[in-house]
Amino acid sequence: MTYRFKTDLTENDVTPEAVFLNRRQVIAGAGAAIGAGLAGQAMAAGNDLEPNAYEDITAYNNFYEFGWGKDDPSRYAGQLTTTPWSITVDGMVDNPGKIDMEDILASMPSEERIYRFRCVEAWSMVVPWNGFSLSELLARFDIQQGAKYVAFQTLLRPEEMPGQTAGGGIDWPYREGLRLDEAMHPLTMMATGLYGKPMPNQNGAPIRLVVPWKYGFKSIKSIVRITLTDTMPVTTWNTLIPREYGFYSNVNPEVDHPRWSQATERRVGSGLFARKVPTLMFNGYEDEVAGLYAGMDLVQNY
Numbered sequence: 489m490t491y492r493f494k495t496d497l498t499e500n501d502v503t504p505e506a507v508f509l510n511r512r513q514v515i516a517g518a519g520a521a522i523g524a525g526l527a528g529q530a531m532a533a534g535n536d537l538e539p540n541a542y543e544d545i546t547a548y549n550n551f552y553e554f555g556w557g558k559d560d561p562s563r564y565a566g567q568l569t570t571t572p573w574s575i576t577v578d579g580m581v582d583n584p585g586k587i588d589m590e591d592i593l594a595s596m597p598s599e600e601r602i603y604r605f606r607c608v609e610a611w612s613m614v615v616p617w618n619g620f621s622l623s624e625l626l627a628r629f630d631i632q633q634g635a636k637y638v639a640f641q642t643l644l645r646p647e648e649m650p651g652q653t654a655g656g657g658i659d660w661p662y663r664e665g666l667r668l669d670e671a672m673h674p675l676t677m678m679a680t681g682l683y684g685k686p687m688p689n690q691n692g693a694p695i696r697l698v699v700p701w702k703y704g705f706k707s708i709k710s711i712v713r714i715t716l717t718d719t720m721p722v723t724t725w726n727t728l729i730p731r732e733y734g735f736y737s738n739v740n741p742e743v744d745h746p747r748w749s750q751a752t753e754r755r756v757g758s759g760l761f762a763r764k765v766p767t768l769m770f771n772g773y774e775d776e777v778a779g780l781y782a783g784m785d786l787v788q789n790y
Contacts, residue, residue, distance in 0.1 A: 539602055539683075540613045544757040546688045550607070551709055552656065553642065553649035554690070560651070561690035568648050568710070570694045579639070579715035582630035589694050593680065596620045600684070601677060601698075606739045606771045608703035610764075612753040617698055619679035623672045631668070631716055638671040639721035640664045640697060641713040657728055664708040665721035665735070666699065669780055675700055675773060678711075701773040703737045738781070739771035 551561035573589040597620050605613045626638070644661035646652040652660045670676060679698045680687055687693040692709025699706050705725055715721070725733035732746050741751045752764035770777050 537604075537614050539616045540757050542683050542685075545613060545615055545682060546690055548756050549691060550609075550704070551651075551690055551692070552658065553651045553660075553662065553710075555651050555654070556656065562688075564650060565689035565693075568643075568645075568689045568693065570689065570710075573694050573712075575695070575711055576713045577626070577629045577715075578713070579717050580632040580635040581626075581716050582632060584629065587625075587628070592625070592678075592695065596624055596678075598680075599677075603675075603698060603700040604768075604771050604773075605698075605700065605704055605707075606753060606767065608705055608733070608737065608745065608750075610745075610748060610750060610753050610767075611756055612767075613756050616683055617677065617679040618681035618684060619677045619695075619698070621674055622676045622678050622697065623674065625678055626671065626714070626716075629716075634718050635716040636668050636718050637716070637721055638666050638668055639713075639715040639717055640666075640708045640711055641715075642708055643710045643712045658724060659727070661712075662708060662724050663722055664697070664706055665723050666706075667780075668716075670699070673777065673780065675776055701738055701770040701777045703739060705733070706737050736781075738777075739767065740769060741767040742769075 547562045548558045549561055550558070551565065554561045554564040574586045576586050578584040598618060599620060600616060600618055602614060602616045605615050640663065642662040644652065677698045678695055680695050682691065687696065695711055696709040697707045697711065720735060723735060726735050744750050750767055753767045754764050755762060
């Protein structure tokens with residue numbers, strides 16, 4: 489099934505940062521009418537959220553390929569070569585192959601989506617991404633009927649990604665995965681930019697996954713391979729510390745991380761002593777995605 493995401497944001501779908509930051513009543517959820525099965529707007533609770541400043545988003549994040557500090561990605565990712573770039577799509581598809589980034593940018597629909605972003609470390613942002621539904625890309629390769637999961641892999645290039653030579657226990661390259669129905673959900677996107685600008689290296693250039701109802705480490709960056717499979721794929725953090733990082737890792741304030749609470753979050757850019765705010769179930773996208781997990785208990789959802 490092909491899903492379409494129809495944005496109701498105005499100003500030609502790509503709004504300058506200054507306009508974003510002055511605008512009140514921003515739709516912080518999907519802000520959209522999404523597919524025949526998801527009529528209406530995907531609105532996060534509290535529609536007065538503003539996107540974080542470009543400087544917040546690009547200067548404070550995790551991208552361990554460039555180091556373990558929050559500012560390491562912005563300090564070191566400039567050396568990453570992102571042209572040329574291609575993604576290999578293989579596994580249980582009828583038409584496996586590579587697709588160049590130029591082809592992706594030229595042929596895929598470009599949309600603007602303002603999403604909540606919630607890190608497993610209990611900090612959060614609101615990010616205006618640019619990109620398209622992952623389902624639009626996968627449809628080009630004709631998924632076989634028996635496929636159940638989608639596996640993703642990040643670039644392995646230690647000469648440009650110093651974190652890949654610095655230890656830390658990670659078996660590089662970074663890997664992530666989704667169930668196929670999660671991957672095909674219209675909220676799941678491939679992001680190629682933010683604030684109408686090309687994706688910065690430190691945020692996962694030139695193309696990354698964004699799954700807004702899951703903790704941020706599921707939204708793998710700098711993707712070079714997508715594999716359709718009938719078995720649950722190996723994922724980096726679930727392999728490294730399975731007791732702390734589940735395969736699903738849906739945002740769930742009722743299930744704490746073993747070492748800290750997930751009931752609240754700190755908004756980046758709100759000041760060092762800003763009051764924490766309650767975390768929303770599924771990061772505010774419960775109406776849109778809870779049905780994917782019908783019959784699963786809350787712990788398994790994590």
